[in-house]
Amino acid sequence: MIGRLSIDGQMLAVVTLSTILLLILPQVFEIDTILQLTLNFSFSILALSLAFVWGYAGIFSFGQAAFFGIGGYAYAATAINLGDSTPAIVAGVLVPTLFAALFGYFVFYARLTKIYVAVITLVMTLILYKFMGQTAKPDYMIGNARLGGYNGIPAVPPINVPGQPHLFAGPDEMFYIAGFSLLAVYVLLRWILGTRFGKVIIGMRENEKRMELLGFDTRLYKLLAFVVAAAVAGFGGVVFTNWNAFIDPHVFQLAFSAQPIIWVMIGGLGTLAGPILGTFILSTLSLELGVQKALDVNLLLGAIFTFFVLLVPQGIIPTVRNLLENREAAASNKTDGTTESRG
Amino acid sequence: MHFGGVKAVESITFTLGEGELRCLIGPNGAGKSTFFRCLTKIYRPNAGKIYFRGRDVTSIATHEMARLGVGIKTQVPSVFDGLTVHENLTLAASARHRGREVGRMVDEVVERLSLQAVLGARLDRLSHGERQWIELAIVITSKPSLILLDEPTAGMTHAEVEHTATLIRELNKSAALIVVEHDMQFIRSIATHVTVFHEGRIFLEESAEKVLHDERVGEIYLGKGAFAK
Structure with missing residues (x-):
């Protein structure tokens, strides 16, 4: 379905419920749960970026985590140099956006097919991993920020009240910032999907050739969707770096790049709520299993992924929605049948 | 237009007037669909020129051709x-x-x-x-000004075919049309002029009545000697 957003009832309910939850949760949970939820929020923003570019525009970007990492590094370097988080947040979104615009121009205007887009975005991420890993020498500095190779950039300044670096966010404030950021990104993407641009990218996912035959320059629309997704992923990286107060090249690793793909697939491709759900389930599960050390985390995650690919290929949200629709249709047919037989 | 050693369309000189309705016929593999793909720029011809309302459109992209006002209904529904x-x-x-x-x-x-x-x-x-x-x-x-229809009635019921014929005549009041079809009765009901494609070339261009009674056209479709029987 093509998404629509005028601020409709459903959206209003989502916003209201989410706001209430965000305000209540810190009063209910201990600090470790709050920190875990904050991490989940930042990962969910990354998942939403992939959900948008892959689930709606039909572009399988295997390297979506690259923009997340670039956003994180850009935030860290700017915050260390300027000592204020406001321009650092702008840089954390702007740098991956510009990088995606340049990279995407060559990818989409060269009319690379889907499989090559997936491969080249993955290769880009792995190149960034290698490059950032070899920046341990003191020569690799951005102003006062030392990139630090595989050790990364430590002691990244947290988000502060604009112009007042001494008034910075603690874990509770960071929870609210991350939570409301996720909500804002969700509303923004829902809004975009309801615009003409959103409808065009969905059309492109469904039938790119027909879109061209109607007069749409699909190269341009793909590039725009890719750039929007990169900006969102970069913002996720900013939130993540704030949560961690640290960023290192592991965000460019193959294992990290694969994670959002699994979150999106399990939650449900072609939805926005599904990938958030998938992120929360898998990220929390990874943490719990890691703490208990009873089972190998990767082994169990692999098994869950295989289970979903084979038995629930559409993911949680679309499967539940189909079940409900089918039940509704069956009930409606039953009612019609009863009415007819009575008639 | 050729694919490796196979020439799908060759040495075609085809002109369509403003507001004209033309039918294209020819056996499978005659080059009709390839010709359409060249006109919509899905394929870029290896040689030759394509003009649309006096403008050379040989090297423009598919979406630009669509924006100029060329619309196509493909053989397999593209929806x-x-x-x-x-x-x-x-x-x-x-x-x-x-x-x-x-x-x-x-x-x-x-x-x-x-x-x-x-x-x-x-x-x-x-x-x-x-x-x-x-x-x-x-x-x-x-709202195209040139509509290309590739086998528009394939898979339709008799009533739908009749409805389509009426619609095409109506569309022709505001747009030029090229229609690829095999149903001779349908062609007779909509077109005054027919172009016959054979082995990637234009074999014949005549009025519908003449083409549909031409023995050579029957032979192209049914094989040599078919009319004699």
Whole structure:
């Protein structure tokens, strides 16, 4: 379905419920749960970026985590140099956006097919991993920020009240910032999907050739969707770096790049709520299993992924929605049948 | 136009007047669909020139050709399968229109093709004939000035074929059309002029009556000696 957003009832309910939850949760949970939820929020923003570019525009970007990492590094370097988080947040979104615009121009205007887009975005991420890993020498500095190779950039300044670096966010404030950021990104993407641009990218996912035959320059629309997704992923990286107060090249690793793909697939491709759900389930599960050390985390995650690919290929949200629709249709047919037989 | 060593279309000189309706016939593999793909720039010809309203359009892209006003209904319906009929038409209308005009255009086409009953249905749940009809609606919604129809009646019922013939005649009041068809009765009902394709070349260009009674055309379709029997 093509998404629509005028601020409709459903959206209003989502916003209201989410706001209430965000305000209540810190009063209910201990600090470790709050920190875990904050991490989940930042990962969910990354998942939403992939959900948008892959689930709606039909572009399988295997390297979506690259923009997340670039956003994180850009935030860290700017915050260390300027000592204020406001321009650092702008840089954390702007740098991956510009990088995606340049990279995407060559990818989409060269009319690379889907499989090559997936491969080249993955290769880009792995190149960034290698490059950032070899920046341990003191020569690799951005102003006062030392990139630090595989050790990364430590002691990244947290988000502060604009112009007042001494008034910075603690874990509770960071929870609210991350939570409301996720909500804002969700509303923004829902809004975009309801615009003409959103409808065009969905059309492109469904039938790119027909879109061209109607007069749409699909190269341009793909590039725009890719750039929007990169900006969102970069913002996720900013939130993540704030949560961690640290960023290192592991965000460019193959294992990290694969994670959002699994979150999106399990939650449900072609939805926005599904990938958030998938992120929360898998990220929390990874943490719990890691703490208990009873089972190998990767082994169990692999098994869950295989289970979903084979038995629930559409993911949680679309499967539940189909079940409900089918039940509704069956009930409606039953009612019609009863009415007819009575008639 | 050739693919490796295979020449699909060769040495074609084809002119269509403003507002003209022309039928293309020819056996399978004659080059009709390839010719359409060259006109819509899905394929770029290896040699030769294509002009549209006096402008050389040989090297422009598919979407630019569409923006100039060339619309196509392909042989296998090219629609948005995961979307509803209404969403399909909205997308098509938004290619040329903005704001309220989009809704107005959709309503007009829905009314014209009587699509009210299937408006909320997803395309992948419709029959082949219905999908053909919706693709036709998509093309009409984008308001082209040259409409290419590749086997528009394939898979349609007799009533739908008649309806399509009426629609084509109506569309011809505001647009030029080239129609690829095999149904001779249908061709007779819509066209005055017919171009016959054979082995990638134009074999004959004549009035519909002459072409449909030409023995050589029958031989192209049915094989040599078919008419003698």
